[in-house]
Amino acid sequence: MQEQARKIVMEYFNSHVDKTDNKQITLDDIYVVWFSKTLQNWKALVSTTVSDGMYYEITHNGNENETYVDVYKKWENYTVKGE
Template identity: 70%
Template sequence: MQEKAKQIIVDYFNSHNIKNHKITQNDVYVVWFCKTLQNWKVLATTNIADGMYYEITHNGDKNETYVDVYKKWENFCVNN
């Protein structure tokens, strides 16, 4: 499951990267993974400093996998 998600990210990155930089599964890091029954979700990023974040969700009932790609705009602290 995680390997499938990593390959989806590699394929997406390599087909959309405008700087012609290619990555492999070794460049993808799974941040969070969850499996419930036949469904699973992976949150991942790469070692490329482009601020991209990937959410891969598999719907086992339909045997479909969905990909959400996000761009991190900023990170800041809010004091409580």
Template identity: 65%
Template sequence: MNEKEFLDWCKEEVVKYTNNHLDKSDNKQITKDDVFMVWACKTLQNNKALLSTTLFDGMYYECTYNGDKKEMYIDAYKKWENYKVERTVKS
């Protein structure tokens, strides 16, 4: 599977997941144009991509393709917070 095929598949699955989990009373649906790739990597026959959407819901998706088994696994995450951590150097 090449990178374009993998990313298209990832976006399709993120659209399905998102649209199935949106509040139906909001009358909102997303398309593949609303999904963007943050990072992707291909190692041997395997692929991994991190994706998000243009929605302000804090969701983040990790798609992993196992080329040996021809299976993709998707983890859906919610961003809870982002904070700065400074390293202190001991003397």
């Protein structure tokens, strides 16, 4: 399951990367940040070693045998301190 999620991200990245970057990634460049499985369903949050701010949410619906891919870009990170 986790390897399947990593392969999905690799294929997505390699097919969407700007051709002028001349960059392709392998499974060694992809890692699972978080993974959960319940019954026939699972979800993985996946990132890469490429410093592009992208991360990927891969969700598998075992009832329908479908896998959904959400692609996000980190926009900002800041701290809000309690009062």
